[in-house]
Amino acid sequence: MAKEFNxxxxxxVEDKTVLVRIDINSPVDPxxxxxxxxxxxxxHAQTVKELSNKGAKVVLLAHQSRPGxxxxxxxxQHADALSEILNLRVKYIDSLFSNSAKEAIKALKPHEILLxxxxxxxxxxxxxxxxxxxxxxxxxxxxxxxxDYYVNDAFAAAHRSQASLVGFTVxxxxxxxxxxxxxxxxxxxxxxxxxxxxxFLLGGMKPDDSIDVMENVLSNGTADSILxxxxxxxxxLWASGADIGEVNREFIASRGYEDMVAKSxxxxxxxxxxxxxxxxxxxDINGERVDYDYTEIPNESIFDIGVKTINYYAKEIRDAKxxxxxxxxxxxxxxxxxxxxxxxxxxxxxxNGFSLIGGGHIAAxxxxxxxxxxxxxxxxxxxxxxxxxxxxxxxxxxxxKNSKD
Numbered sequence: 001m002a003k004e005f006n007x008x009x010x011x012x013v014e015d016k017t018v019l020v021r022i023d024i025n026s027p028v029d030p031x032x033x034x035x036x037x038x039x040x041x042x043x044h045a046q047t048v049k050e051l052s053n054k055g056a057k058v059v060l061l062a063h064q065s066r067p068g069x070x071x072x073x074x075x076x077q078h079a080d081a082l083s084e085i086l087n088l089r090v091k092y093i094d095s096l097f098s099n100s101a102k103e104a105i106k107a108l109k110p111h112e113i114l115l116x117x118x119x120x121x122x123x124x125x126x127x128x129x130x131x132x133x134x135x136x137x138x139x140x141x142x143x144x145x146x147x148d149y150y151v152n153d154a155f156a157a158a159h160r161s162q163a164s165l166v167g168f169t170v171x172x173x174x175x176x177x178x179x180x181x182x183x184x185x186x187x188x189x190x191x192x193x194x195x196x197x198x199x200f201l202l203g204g205m206k207p208d209d210s211i212d213v214m215e216n217v218l219s220n221g222t223a224d225s226i227l228x229x230x231x232x233x234x235x236x237l238w239a240s241g242a243d244i245g246e247v248n249r250e251f252i253a254s255r256g257y258e259d260m261v262a263k264s265x266x267x268x269x270x271x272x273x274x275x276x277x278x279x280x281x282x283x284d285i286n287g288e289r290v291d292y293d294y295t296e297i298p299n300e301s302i303f304d305i306g307v308k309t310i311n312y313y314a315k316e317i318r319d320a321k322x323x324x325x326x327x328x329x330x331x332x333x334x335x336x337x338x339x340x341x342x343x344x345x346x347x348x349x350x351x352n353g354f355s356l357i358g359g360g361h362i363a364a365x366x367x368x369x370x371x372x373x374x375x376x377x378x379x380x381x382x383x384x385x386x387x388x389x390x391x392x393x394x395x396x397x398x399x400x401k402n403s404k405d
Contacts, residue, residue: 005400006175008047008151014055015110016148020048020177021164023154023380024062024078030070038081039367040156043380045085047153047177048113052088057108059147060090060115061164062154067120079115090115096122097142105146119164128160131399134167144171152396153177155184156359156381161395169403176400179380184397186377187388190356191222195321198223200389201313201344203230204327204361207260209383211235211267212390213326218271220391224320227313228277229305229329229340231257236277237294239264244281245299276316280306282330282337289336304330304337314347323348326358326386332365341365349374358385 022044027036035041051058060082065072079092091114095101104114119125124137134140140163150168152158157165158180168174176184200223202210210232217223228236235252238244239261252258268275280293282304291306292298305313310329317323325348329340342365348355349371357366357375360382372378379385384394 005397005404006173007181008050008175008177010175011149011173013051013149016056017059017105017108017146018051018056018149018151019059019061019143019147019168019172020051020151021061021154021168022048022177023156024075024082025064025156026078028064028071028073028077033073033077035077035081037364038085040380041078041081042085043179044153044177045082047151047179048082049086049088050178051151052086052111052113055110057105057110058113059105059108060113061119062115063120063125063157063164064118065120066126072120073118075115075118082113082115086113088113093117097139102142102146105143122163125163128162130161131166131170131402134161134163135170137163137167139163140167144168147172150174151177152400153179154396155180155379155384158381158384158394158396159387159392161399165396166399169399172403174400174403176397180397183379183381183384187356187379187385190322190324190354190377191389194222195354196224197320198322199225199227199316199320199324201227201229201317201323201325201348202232202327203228203329203341205231206327206386207232207235207257209386209390210327211260211263212392213386214267214275215263216391217324217389218267218274223274225274225276225316227316228275229309229313229344230327231255232327233278233305233329234281234302235260236264236268236275237281239268240277242294243297244302245297247299248297248302251301276313278305278309279312280308282306282340284336302330303334305340307339310340310343313344317344317347317351320351321353323351323353323355324358324389325356325362326360326382326389328361328365332361342369345369345371358382358389
């Protein structure tokens, strides 16, 4: 797959201005603006430092959160954090394509690094359009004359077709950065050369994505079994004919996921016991965790899978030669309901099989347990990773491929 698009190795960047799209969207304290987790900044440091070391004039483009959120902030703190991580000064300018931003880009010397303002401060950035349409936006038309190369390292946002992610590839020689290159290579290689038995552990709060993955990997023979948890597990449990309680049915419907029940039933009918669902669940009863068999679920909110399910799934994981995991098993932020998520992560970490952990909450939980080094690959992008697992094309990657052509 790596040969389908350019990488940094394909360009001589010395004394060239290189615009690098990174994804340093990080948890930020809304009061102080302080970055609470610098994982993504450290991740992209390799690409940024390599370009700087090769004599490039590096211009960084990134986003933080989205309009309306409390952590929708400027990137000044990110510049300071990157400077510390790289042990290099990262300049920052509080605009994207104003005259002052353009002059700052033109003034860069080889090895220097400049971080532009939050790309989502620019309203057109949130629109999803084709690369050709995005190439005509103000952001792209204003910056393109100032740059020699465009490098996209933002794998975590690669499923989005936004201006900063696809627009520059139309008229500027473009390449994948090291994070993008590694993610695409590792995930695609794992899917192309999967060992069996292969287990997919699918949970979290985005069942439409997970059910798309389920259908794809069962249909093409990648998965031997699907272990469902979280709201995904509740939907599949409902589809199996179990009474999950009115409060849980209403919650699923309120999220707009009721149609996923019928789709899950179709998958159960087609693939039988390859689709596995919780045999017990955990609820909050007067502030305490109480487990219930799936045949006796009360009309109480489900917050985690039960102990019997944990043991059942853990055995499936231990016996597997390949494990793909996406989404937590329950409300792991609450210590009472962290058991499912944490025990299954531990089971994966102690397995002998290849393990790929999707981004997002399950990656955060894995890192929180200090088990990231026990996994074969910990992805930086939840949405992009699950899109690949579902067999979908990533807009930013397709743009890079078309740029090479």
